[in-house]
Amino acid sequence: MRIAFLTSQYPATSHTFIRREVSALRSCGLDICTYSVRQPEPAERNAEEEQAEFASTWYVVPPRIDLLWAHLRGVGLHPIAYARTFAAALRHRVPGYVALSRAVLYFGEAVYLAERMRAEKVGHIHNHFANPAATVGLLASRYLDLPWSLTLHGISEFDYPAGQLLPDKLRHADFVACVAHFTRAQAMRMVEPEHWPKMFINRCGVDVDRIRATEPVTNSSGRVRILCVARLSPEKGLAGLIHALQLLLERGVDAELRLVGDGPDLQRLRVQVEGLGLGERVSLPGRVPESDVPQELARADIFAMGSFMEGLPVVLMEALALGVACVAPRVAGIPELLEDNVSGLLYSPGNWPELADRLEALAQDAKLRRRLAEAGRARVAAEFDIHAAVRPVASRLSLLAAREQLVPREKRGALGTAKRLARDAIGRVLALSGQSRAAVRHGDNLTVVTFHRVLPESLRRQYPFPRLAVTPEELRWFLDYFARHYSCGSLAECHRRFAAGERPQKPLLAITFDDGQRDNFEYALPELQRAGLNASFFVPTGHVARGDAIWHDALGFAALAAARSVKARKAFEQRLSQWSLQLPAGPRPLDRLVESVKTLPPSDRRELIDDLRCAVPDATVPPWALLMNERQLRCVCDVGHEVGSHTINHVMLPQCDADERRRELAESRNVLESWLDQSVDSFCYPNGDCDDASAQAVAEAGYSRAVTTASGVNTSATDPTRLHRHDLDAFAVRDQLTQKLSAPLLAFRLSGWFPGV
Incomplete structure (x- = not known):
């Protein structure tokens, strides 16, 4: 992945540390290209290194005739992104007519720069200093839909006018490198705590x-x-x-x-x-x-x-x-x-x-x-x-490059965009006509919705499976929607009411979370408390007891670690080949690898994960990606939520023999009841896999209800051991034009008419 470094002026005598950082990052194997808003004076490019960097840097000013072509291309080929970026430029400014004229100027520079970056296949933009060049870089990243990051240096970046615009930049940044703890503390005071994890110390350095x-x-x-x-x-x-x-x-x-x-x-x-x-x-x-x-x-x-x-x-x-x-x-x-x-x-x-x-x-x-x-x-x-100072930012950039290989950003052509626009239009028409309203579609049904991870955007960018995560802000939006249109609660509470024949004025909706992730405790629980809603959390007890990650997370982080160096990738692929597996070519290779590994028997899958950990020593799962512990689960129950079973080892029950299936169901329930000092009668099938033998085993184990991943609502005829649900993510309900979460699209998705476009 090509990484763009953008500054107001490069090279610059007073900022030689940026040139040293670029050189050190290149020595780490990263593909760094430099861009600058303006050119240095001749006196600032006397040294041989400065001359070499000047020759290889692309400058926005003075503009050339291709400035006009860049904007014509934007209007003609990317009109939605062009209009959206212009609106963002008008919002990202301080008050006043002078600031308004500068916002238009920065927009013009951003589109010009972005089209150059598009031609050079840039995959990430990084700015030094939160100055006007950072505004240009931020706008260019939004126009291209690229990740963007920032290095903060001194007090001037917190003064007016830069300081007034800094919170917006911090919220949009993938990560924020701070040269000192003092700088990081000043940045932390300007944004909400959920953005603090993206900030880290990355010293300036000298040779x-x-x-x-x-x-x-x-x-x-x-x-x-x-x-x-x-x-x-x-x-x-x-x-x-x-x-x-x-x-x-x-x-x-x-x-x-x-x-x-x-x-x-x-x-x-x-x-x-x-x-x-x-x-x-x-x-x-x-x-x-x-x-x-x-x-x-x-x-x-x-x-x-x-x-x-x-x-x-x-x-x-x-x-x-x-x-x-x-x-x-x-x-x-x-x-x-x-x-x-x-x-x-x-x-x-x-x-x-x-x-x-x-x-x-x-x-x-x-x-x-x-x-x-x-x-x-x-x-x-x-x-x-x-060489030591650049390691933190080099690690973050190499992770981004690895993610781009394994979890590439969704790229839609004209057909894909047209389908999204058609989907959005249908959703709005159904909403305006009232046909997708919850009361119309679900009045006599039980709806179950499921989330997995709840991560701030900076951590979602580091997670191998971003579509399994919503941000706390996105979850808040979902919960507010549910509270307006449904009678909400945990699965046990809603299913008991439904089975008893209760049909409230607002349809019943159960909120569930799979896998018992630690981020559910840190980020989902406060949002549920704020909304006054209860939910169910399904937990694999063995992973909680051992303090390790579920197998697909261990595999995903191992693959990301392997992609950061040629040697590690070769070792990773060699171990896969021993199991007759390979990292697929083409789109979304990591997701497709997970689907292949799912076909292995549980014992073989565990052995494969251990092999990969040995092959890639850096393949550790970060603490934020682990599961809740026993104390946190008790706290979840104490504030009114339900904790249900998700087996011991997150095994797919149809792959287990009868004895193992009974043990996974019975022991996980017994462990949870001993931890929580209350009965556990709700179950969720790992991976949603359920066959007749599994459903019968769930009933024999004493569970009153169990959730599959089969999409849809539940009627009075639905088998309680094979309940349907809707797996929700923010990507599927984001409006193509505004890029905001859309209530008509969510209603469309839950209505049962959602065509999958």
Whole structure:
């Protein structure tokens, strides 16, 4: 899968860490291509690496004649996506006419960029910084229906206007890499807790070996050399740093300050230096090439910063890696890099006398400088070397690439889109005519609906079978619909009422969840409590007791892990071949592999899963994908929900012999009753598989009702050991035009008329 990295300007002298990250990710085997909104000035592409990146980067500005063609193509071939993206651009802005005009501009750039990405077969878009380029990237991803992610750096991304738009970006992002815990905490306060799992720490990094190759320069002048490398702008607090130097000189410390960099404050700083009579002590050489920064650091005794706001300064990492004693403010992520009096000295931001104290302590104590420098060098090597720093984001991107191979996004051609539009139209017509209303279609019937996983979108993107999951927001929408149109409850409650002949004004509907997943406890339970509804949860007791995953999840995560490297994939496929299986070619290969594995006898299937785990050591199921434990199941019952049996080992009963079938049914029930201290009389067939022998065994085991996966509603003639249900997911009830969940489509699906288009 090709991954696009998009920034406002690339390459950029002040953002060399992005170029290093791109290089390190490519060395991990990821296919990274770079895009930039605007081109760098000639002075920012002097180095050989910068020239190479400039030549391989595609730039939005200045636009070319193909800008017009991109928009004509969008209007003609992708009108729905084009209109939807334009509407999103108008919503994703701050108030005001200037912001409105910029939103239209960003939309124009996004479509232009997206058509280029479509031609280059990009599968994922990643932005650095939550700035206008991130808005362009977000809009391009929505136009192409691609996953999008973001790296957050500093305080400026939380200020107006970027900060006002940031919550929307965080909600839409697949993942959010944060350079510091401080940055992550600021992002977490801006969105709901269900979005927190998508945020993780991914440090900026430096090439430690390359920096250490720079030879230190011995200071023979006797004057302490203080260096600052920064953009000369107000937030860097450089006027305060000059003031601290003045205080230092007044105390009799023989020191000089060198401010390397360029920016809007250059002239003002020169005036300040001349006004204070420090022309001989302060030098402002302007911008230097990136390759010269290590030499600048090598000549310094102390590296100092005066910043009021930062993210995680890369130049501070470079100074530490080179063994220069550092002084920096307690701002944002700096304390995560520089531990006070261990790997450097910290001071309160804006407190120039305190900064002068720290500089004086270092200037007068060479041993202190050496001690701090050695600890700082070790700190950077341990966590901030670029090859270690990129691992979190590399892992997430390689997972996305693996998912694209095994669980590709649904791609519809013109025929598929037309069928979806026809389905939507039929659903709306039936809703307007009242023919799909619950009271009309289900007045004397019992409807059973089933969900499996409830995962935030960021986790659904990591799950091997996304159609088995709804997000908490989607579940809330479903529950609100059910509460309006049905008399809802658990399966036991609704079936007892139905069997007793009760026919309430609103039709009966039982809400069920298969497999007893942990996410049901964390995300479904609060939504059910909010809606005031009860549900049934069917649990395989053996997996709960062992704390392991159901076989199809173990297989799915093993396949994803295998797809992340050639060696692992080869081992995975070799083990499959020993069982006369293979990873199918063509669409949805993982789903089709699961269907093949289902045909194996239960013991063979367990042995296959163990084989695959041995073949792919990284094939672990993450904790969020496991099942509820015994305590959580008791809590589910205590708040009024039903827990039913799903066998011991999630076996398909028709594949079992009579003795095993009886054991799976009886022991799972006995275990649940001992855990919950209440009777259990509802059952759900794993995989929905049921034959005559299985249905008879369920009845003999004492269950009052059992649910299959046969689609439809239940009448008074339905065998209670073979109840029908509707398996629900959000993808099937999403409107093609608006991409929102549609009540007419859900009514259509539950009506029994749903044609499967």
